[in-house]
Amino acid sequence: xxxxxxxxxxxxxxxxxxxxxxxxxxxxxxxxxxxxxxxxxxxxxxxxxxxxxxxxxxxxxxxxxxxxxxxxxxxxxxxxxxxxxxxxxxxxxxxxxxxxxxxxxxxxxxxxxxxxxxxxxxxxxxxxxxxxxxxxxxxxxxxxxxxxxxxxxxxxxxxxxxxxxxxxxxxxxxxxxxxxxxxxxxxxxx
Amino acid sequence: xxxxxxxxxxxxxxxxxxxxxxxxxxxxxxxxxxxxxxxxxxxxxxxxxxxxxxxxxxxxxxxxxxxxxxxxxxxxxxxxxxxxxxxxxxxxxxxxxxxxxxxxxxxxxxxxxxxxxxxxxxxxxxxxxxxxxxxxxxxxxxxxxxxxxxxxxxxxxxxxxxxxxxxxxxxxxxxxxxxxxxxxxxxxxxxxxxxxxxxxxxxxxxxxxxxxxxxxxxxxxxxxxxxxxxxxxxxxxxxxxxxxxxxxxxxxxxxxxxxxxxxxxxxxxxxxxxxxxxxxxxxxxxxxxxxxxxxxxxxxxxxxxxx
Ligand code: SF4
Ligand code: SF4
Numbered sequence: 096x097x098x099x100x101x102x103x104x105x106x107x108x109x110x111x112x113x114x115x116x117x118x119x120x121x122x123x124x125x126x127x128x129x130x131x132x133x134x135x136x137x138x139x140x141x142x143x144x145x146x147x148x149x150x151x152x153x154x155x156x157x158x159x160x161x162x163x164x165x166x167x168x169x170x171x172x173x174x175x176x177x178x179x180x181x182x183x184x185x186x187x188x189x190x191x192x193x194x195x196x197x198x199x200x201x202x203x204x205x206x207x208x209x210x211x212x213x214x215x216x217x218x219x220x221x222x223x224x225x226x227x228x229x230x231x232x233x234x235x236x237x238x239x240x241x242x243x244x245x246x247x248x249x250x251x252x253x254x255x256x257x258x259x260x261x262x263x264x265x266x267x268x269x270x271x272x273x274x275x276x277x278x279x280x281x282x283x284x285x
Numbered sequence: 286x287x288x289x290x291x292x293x294x295x296x297x298x299x300x301x302x303x304x305x306x307x308x309x310x311x312x313x314x315x316x317x318x319x320x321x322x323x324x325x326x327x328x329x330x331x332x333x334x335x336x337x338x339x340x341x342x343x344x345x346x347x348x349x350x351x352x353x354x355x356x357x358x359x360x361x362x363x364x365x366x367x368x369x370x371x372x373x374x375x376x377x378x379x380x381x382x383x384x385x386x387x388x389x390x391x392x393x394x395x396x397x398x399x400x401x402x403x404x405x406x407x408x409x410x411x412x413x414x415x416x417x418x419x420x421x422x423x424x425x426x427x428x429x430x431x432x433x434x435x436x437x438x439x440x441x442x443x444x445x446x447x448x449x450x451x452x453x454x455x456x457x458x459x460x461x462x463x464x465x466x467x468x469x470x471x472x473x474x475x476x477x478x479x480x481x482x483x484x485x486x487x488x489x490x491x492x493x494x495x496x497x498x499x500x501x502x503x504x505x506x507x508x509x510x511x512x513x514x515x516x517x518x519x520x521x522x523x524x525x526x527x528x529x530x531x532x533x534x535x536x537x538x539x540x541x542x543x544x545x546x547x548x549x550x551x552x553x554x555x556x557x558x559x560x561x562x563x564x565x566x567x568x569x570x571x572x573x574x575x576x577x578x579x580x581x582x583x584x585x586x587x588x589x590x591x592x
Contacts, residue, residue, distance in 0.1 A: 132477060132478040132480075132494055133478075133480075133483075133490055133494075135490075135493070136487070136489065136490035136493070163486075163487070164483075164487060164490060166440075166478055166480050166481040166482070166483050166490075166491075166494075167330060167333070167440070167441070167481060168440040168444065168477075168478035168481075169440055169441070169443075169444035169445040169452075170440075170444065170478075172444070172445045173444050173445055173452055173453070182445070186333045186334065186337070186340070187337065189333070189334040189335070190333075190334065190335060190336060190337055193334060193335040193336075194335075194336075202486055203334070203486040203487070204334075204335075206331075206482075206485060206486050207330070207331040207334040207335050208331075208335060210329065210331035211328075211331050211332065211335055211336075211339070214325070214326040214328070214331075214343075218323075218325040218326065219294045219297070219324075219325060219326050220294045220326050220329070222298050222299070241488070242485075245521055248521070248562060249299055252559075252560050252562075253301075253560075254298055254299045254300075254301055254560065255298060255299065256298075266323070266325070268325060268343075268395075270394035270395070271339075271342060271343075271346065271391055271392075271394050271395060272339065273394075274390065274391045274393075274394050275336060275338040275339045275342055275391050276336075278338055278387065278390070278391070279336060279337070279338050
């Protein structure tokens with residue numbers, strides 16, 4: 096293991112601690128798995144994921160796509176007999192994948208980051224810019240083709256616009272984003 | 286009554302007709318909407334997937350703008366994802382003064398300060414609780430008795446905060462549909478998940494979820510929705526899903542205020558039905574009703590859609 100990988104591993108491990116704390120009371124009943132609409136597409140059930148988290152098995156968690164397949168329907172959170180904030184915990188696992196740019200989650204992480212970049216620049220998302228940023232970050236020549244048919248239909252309805260977004264937009268949220276990043280960094284270094 | 290109004294990014298782009306029809310319907314029912322000045326993105330599902338602090342600070346910023354805005358206290362939000370983001374920030378901040386301080390440190394960058402006084406309301410909450418079915422019934426102008434409507438609620442206006450409906454067995458749209466003179470397509474899919482942004486990031490899983498909903502909509506003339514993400518997922522991929530499934534599953538999909546607006550006599554043009562991606566010709570004919578007093582408007586609509 097090189098040094099960078101080692102460092103990544105450590106920071107992932109530390110970041111898991113607060114999430115583990117949230118689900119400490121899990122009794123492994125499986126209600127969450129049985130309620131999850133995405134379970135059919137997951138390589139590991141939510142109940143199994145919580146078990147790995149309780150045992151601190153970061154490696155297995157971040158080899159699985161389970162948490163990225165959470166669509167935040169909140170069924171598990173609603174039904175968990177221990178009242179655990181499971182959807183939120185799934186979200187926090189996504190945040191680690193985003194922060195560490197973990198390779199298996201590229202497609203989703205870059206999608207969300209491109210969205211946030213557009214919001215950062217203009218305060219509101221600019222659809223065309225967001226998709227352009229996403230395609231550029233994925234560097235896949237075929238990806239835009241998947242989105243093209245819908246994009247054209249939306250354009251013909253006048254729902255997406257080709258205008259070029261402002262540079263140095265006065266509505267930029269750059270300062271807000273920077274402050275939040277700074278505060279999160281302090282927290283994770285502690 | 287007056288409401289503060291947070292449209293959110295989708296309603297300025299891919300869900301323009303939701304914006305237009307919400308405004309038209311609320312106005313026709315005698316309510317005034319005060320749009321928040323300089324509102325910003327709530328973070329959608331992207332903030333939650335990238336930064337916990339931003340996922341709270343972005344909605345909080347809009348709550349702070351709402352607190353500064355005069356004229357009303359309740360913030361009306363038509364998009365379920367925006368609604369939940371705003372609601373979640375509000376709930377968390379009220380319970381946790383330390384978190385409020387933290388968020389305020391970020392909002393300071395925009396010279397804003399949040400106290401925790403605003404009240405976040407989903408459009409369906411306002412229509413079903415404040416306006417109510419009776420009020421709609423007395424204004425109905427069309428005869429929709431031949432229509433069968435499938436109410437689709439999605440997730441985030443129901444869960445995790447059960448505010449105006451049962452989070453597992455939602456029913457709040459049923460009296461509204463009946464008040465409009467139509468009948469309810471009873472199904473189990475009303476509160477099931479459409480996959481949200483999976484359609485972009487995990488398309489196979491997303492399409493599977495949409496398929497399971499479209500399959501159960503069979504027999505309905507239209508699905509009605511209360512969220513831009515649900516609407517887009519249900520309307521935009523019908524062709525592909527039908528082809529893969531080997532059966533035509535196409536069905537009209539309208540936003541709730543479009544459907545109720547039509548019932549009380551607003552025109553297809555007022556409600557921008559032309560912007561929807563799935564409205565069948567047969568459904569349009571049924572929509573145009575049978576009562577004689579709407580004949581004049583009927584011609585106008587026919588001309589508008591011919592143009
Ligand atoms: S429903 Fe709750 S208690 Fe049961 S397995 Fe899932 S997380 Fe654990
Ligand atoms: S919130 Fe996520 S993990 Fe929980 S049931 Fe819904 S999709 Fe599954």
